[in-house]
Amino acid sequence: MNRPETRPDAFAHRALIEVWSLKVSCAARRYRDASEQYRRMLEELQHLPEAEAAYAVTRARRLKAFLLDDYLRKLRAFTELQQSGEIPTQEDAEDPSY
Secondary structure, eight states: OOOGGGSOOHHHHHHHHHHHHHHHHHHHHHHHHHHHHHHHHHHHGGGSOHHHHHHHHHHHHHHHHHHHHHHHHHHHHHHHHHHHOOOOOHHHHSOOOO
16 A cells, blocks of 8 residues: 555546656667667677687676666556556656666
């Protein structure tokens, strides 16, 4: 059950929905871009020495996982906002720094 101070009024709720819809879209785009970059990098690995290739794959895989976590966190917060009107936390609102 939501505490009264965490439930926005109808106008604020619509505004939050719009803001969070944009946040989720941006997070999804960052994840898709990282996935595409990872896929392209895998295609180009044969041109790199083995040690460099392993390092590049590890970094790209970690970035992709990090961005997927960010996307899922924002999607979860957005879903809670839509379904129960619960305002997302500041942590959920922050964009990743990588």
